[in-house]
Amino acid sequence: MSEPIGTIRSAHPPLAVLGGAPALAKPLPVGQLHFPAWSAYETAMRELFERQYYTNHGPLVQRFEAALRERLSVRHVVCVTNATIGLMMAVDALDLSGKVIVPAFTFIATVQAMSWAGLEPVFCDVDLRTHLMTPEFVEPLIDADVSAILPVNLWGDACPPAPLQTLADRHGLQLFFDSAHAFGCEIDARPVGNFGALEVFSFHATKVLSATEGGCICTNDDALAARLRNIRSSYGAGPLTAVPKTSNGRMSEAQAAIGLLNLERLGAVVERNREVKDRYHERLGQVTGLRLHLPRHATRTNFQYVIFEVDEDAFGLSRDELLEVLGSENIVARRYFYPGVHRSAPYRDELPRYIDRLPNTDHLGRRLIQLPSGAPVSAADVDRVCDCIELAHAHAGEVRDRLSGR
Numbered sequence: 249m250s251e252p253i254g255t256i257r258s259a260h261p262p263l264a265v266l267g268g269a270p271a272l273a274k275p276l277p278v279g280q281l282h283f284p285a286w287s288a289y290e291t292a293m294r295e296l297f298e299r300q301y302y303t304n305h306g307p308l309v310q311r312f313e314a315a316l317r318e319r320l321s322v323r324h325v326v327c328v329t330n331a332t333i334g335l336m337m338a339v340d341a342l343d344l345s346g347k348v349i350v351p352a353f354t355f356i357a358t359v360q361a362m363s364w365a366g367l368e369p370v371f372c373d374v375d376l377r378t379h380l381m382t383p384e385f386v387e388p389l390i391d392a393d394v395s396a397i398l399p400v401n402l403w404g405d406a407c408p409p410a411p412l413q414t415l416a417d418r419h420g421l422q423l424f425f426d427s428a429h430a431f432g433c434e435i436d437a438r439p440v441g442n443f444g445a446l447e448v449f450s451f452h453a454t455k456v457l458s459a460t461e462g463g464c465i466c467t468n469d470d471a472l473a474a475r476l477r478n479i480r481s482s483y484g485a486g487p488l489t490a491v492p493k494t495s496n497g498r499m500s501e502a503q504a505a506i507g508l509l510n511l512e513r514l515g516a517v518v519e520r521n522r523e524v525k526d527r528y529h530e531r532l533g534q535v536t537g538l539r540l541h542l543p544r545h546a547t548r549t550n551f552q553y554v555i556f557e558v559d560e561d562a563f564g565l566s567r568d569e570l571l572e573v574l575g576s577e578n579i580v581a582r583r584y585f586y587p588g589v590h591r592s593a594p595y596r597d598e599l600p601r602y603i604d605r606l607p608n609t610d611h612l613g614r615r616l617i618q619l620p621s622g623a624p625v626s627a628a629d630v631d632r633v634c635d636c637i638e639l640a641h642a643h644a645g646e647v648r649d650r651l652s653g654r
């Protein structure tokens with residue numbers, strides 16, 4: 249692993265909450281940023297300037313789409329401005345109406361995209377171990393107004409698609425995936441991107457493959473791809489297909505330039521992610537009351553997220569207390585996803601019936617913590633984070649007293 253960006257000031261007790269100096273001199277972010285080399289970026293931008301072509305399905309976007317098609321072994325890739333608009337476009341392309349079953353344990357954009365597209369969310373609980381939607385949670389929620397199921401593939405894992413597809417087919421529903429977290433993952437040697445009617449990836453700055461902002465929609469259905477391309481741009485691209493509405497979901501050439509550079513480095517990024525995650529596992533795997541989330545279904549993962557579950561009784565501190573401890577050390581950890589979307593505005597007010605109906609979502613929302621990972625995080629940084637967590641566990645009683653007296 250490369251050398252630290254976060255500068256280490258002190259490796260030893262006491263913890264900052266107990267009167268010591270913060271372990272890191274400046275904040276260590278949780279965001280998993282990966283940047284290409286400046287020289288490669290400069291070359292790409294020079295070409296773009298020489299070509300004098302900013303957007304409208306330019307040569308770089310076309311090259312990016314071709315590279316993604318090859319990488320994912322999928323027939324069609326439609327690059328878009330971001331995953332949120334990709335999910336909104338998917339609703340029109342699939343001709344959905346009424347309600348969509350979606351987990352409340354997701355980033356709110358999944359559900360907001362459905363609201364923008366005029367669908368009502370039906371919130372579904374998730375499995376406690378995998379944090380993913382399963383057919384057992386979905387089936388009781390199906391009624392005549394439901395037109396689709398939208399599972400979310402989280403933390404470099406993916407829902408087994410076959411049982412969900414069987415359920416969707418049995419009820420005449422569309423199945424499409426929010427795979428914002430799952431680029432580069434596979435299930436039984438088949439890349440994520442090939443399942444359901446379509447899948448949407450995000451290329452946001454913090455994703456394993458970044459195009460600064462961006463995303464893409466993948467499908468093996470030719471007619472659906474034609475609709476998506478026509479919905480994506482009011483200027484049109486390729487043969488015209490009748491669609492109810494058009495939009496501006498175009499990806500710019502500058503986005504595609506970064507996306508292409510980062511796609512070339514994806515293997516190295518995933519390898520580095522693996523090293524970071526392995527180190528956390530090695531250091532904290534045996535700490536009582538902590539459990540690292542590991543993919544259960546993906547046979548290949550991107551190792552992008554480091555998510556631990558904190559069992560307050562066994563660890564000695566709650567997740568929120570641990571967050572405070574780490575914050576005092578300049579370690580920026582995060583609650584992820586908290587609160588569940590069903591408890592977030594506007595849904596908690598507009599759809600109050602879901603409050604207290606999703607026990608696993610609430611349970612995970614109280615207990616999960618995301619720790620720093622990505623290119624700015626060195627092996628030494630990981631060790632510093634782990635030192636602080638071990639100390640917090642060892643001195644839990646004292647830490648709790650100090651925090652409650654604050």
Ligand SMILES: Cc1ncc(COP(=O)(O)O)c(C=O)c1O
Binds near residue numbers: 332429
């Ligand atoms: C699960 C999930 N879905 C959707 C999105 C939205 O992606 P974008 O920021 O590209 O619109 C995100 C973004 O972080 C996400 O985490």
